[in-house]
Amino acid sequence: MITSRDVARLAGVSQPTVSRALRDDPKVSEATKQRVREAAVALGYAPNAIGRALSVGRSTRVGLVVTDLENQFYAHVIAPMHHELERLGYELVLITESSESAPVAEHVMAHGLCGVVLATSTVESIVPVRLHDRGIPFVYFNRTSQGVQADAVTVDPEKGVRELLADVIGKGHTRIGAIFGPRNTSTGEQRENTVRTVLDEHGLALAHRDVLHGPFDFRTGHDGLRTLLERGDPPTAVLCGNDVVALGALNAAAEIGVRVPGDVSIAGFDDLPTSRWALVRLSTVAYDLDEMSREAARLIVARVERPDAPVAHSVYPTHYVARATTAAPGV
Amino acid sequence: MITSRDVARLAGVSQPTVSRALRDDPKVSEATKQRVREAAVALGYAPNAIGRALSVGRSTRVGLVVTDLENQFYAHVIAPMHHELERLGYELVLITESSESAPVAEHVMAHGLCGVVLATSTVESIVPVRLHDRGIPFVYFNRTSQGVQADAVTVDPEKGVRELLADVIGKGHTRIGAIFGPRNTSTGEQRENTVRTVLDEHGLALAHRDVLHGPFDFRTGHDGLRTLLERGDPPTAVLCGNDVVALGALNAAAEIGVRVPGDVSIAGFDDLPTSRWALVRLSTVAYDLDEMSREAARLIVARVERPDAPVAHSVYPTHYVARATTAAPGV
């Protein structure tokens, strides 16, 4: 391994001077900087991040906590977040936490992360508490929590859901069902509440038997739609907790020969690239997930660098995109 | 931050003893281990990976070099690889390298990675050379390179392609087109060569105008299929370089109102979960991508831990899965 000492020797300066020169410290003369830089490239030297991290007492690595890396939703979070963090001189580390128990905090310490983005926190999760207790910076992504205050980036479903329901109800649906996300996440809960509120304004309500809940995954939508449709007298429209759930529902419909939107209308939430496919054309509630992911990156970095800054909460607006999976009932 | 020193103080032992006890060093007495462990949990202590890495001279972090994190193919590599590395006590670090130039090696040094999985190396890439020169362990994933010898995990397209073509030709197609991957990757090249060889055995050949090349992405398939179909007298079957390309082709067909497999048959390579969707039902060449990804994790770890072990090359067999996108021409 080639170290700053080797560069120092070649440049004829001391090791700390190499450190200063390469970080462009104004106290180092231009001439020296020149010599050091040349020596560095000659040797193909790059400062070792581990040495640096140990020395300054914190790394430039932020963890992203997710449940399921196969879930395509996360791919569209990871890509822009990774990119933005890199731009800011930080690194993204993936953490999968199915259990949502305490270990996240230990994991963070053990792996020397400087901060964490929680993309998976359930409402009653202990993780934010632990993080807070240990003074580990974190931000909520697409989630919030009752207990612990922290930076957050979330979505306001209001406008999108309002437009979606105006469309669906306007098309003549009165018997509306839903496959919502988990009740113990703020996102699942908030979307569900918004739907119920807006339906109420229209003088409608979800029948208890037409409502299902489950994790935000393909199977929830897939099995859920079958459950709803395979008993007699099903709803004519099914709202899904997110796009991945809706994709599951769409495929279940195809499997059992139920036409969409002919026999049942289906809507999602997220507007993932897949939802725009000609093969899919999912009607859904859209927002800027790319920008949200980048914002989460910015917030965690800001928090790491200025721990005492006031708490920030970025809320992204939604709008409805009508495509081919919603139509008048029985058409 | 809580360190081994704090644990030592609480347990009434020296700091090195804490280090030994927690790594279950046989030279430490059981009684002492007990005391140290208790002190550690009492303080919520976890050994700091940065300190450890600096001390032992290498980290337990391996980089995965990919081109495009949004590409769903990689999600199905990242998830199992991440999981296997974690099981082995290692960490996955994502590296995106669109340019495929030298920086990967610098990146590895700078971020203190102990090894690298190359999932994106073009045939003429300089990256393996640089890695080799610096003595950085790496393994080729789904790729190989002429120049530098290294561990590799690849797919043998032979059997799958043979079965695929038996199906397509058996159904009566004689005018077969293709949208292959990049010519400058071993994977793209190998699949193309296999197709040409097997076609030749059947007394068939690809017409020059029916063959396209491009990156392994959605757009290549999408734009490619339009190109092939929008000129007169198109092929009746189109083989795609991989599933993501085939998905693009399928959607392009849907957009322009071309029926699959009625008007054109389409086949892929990879058998991604999406290809199994009822909405998709792509005929494709399958292999165990999960296992391959885990094997790559095992190989890089083995290489890191035993740099002088003989070079290993794991080759995975393929088979064809006929689904709904292939049928007799004009049916």
Added chain:
DNA sequence: CTGAAAGCGCTTACAG
């Protein structure tokens, strides 16, 4: 403007 010294949190010979 530059160098010598100390220290970040670990691990690993070396003594005892």
Added chain:
DNA sequence: CTGAAAGCGCTTACAG
């Protein structure tokens, strides 16, 4: 079986 010492590659006061 355990501790004191040295060192991994950096950064950062502290002198000069």
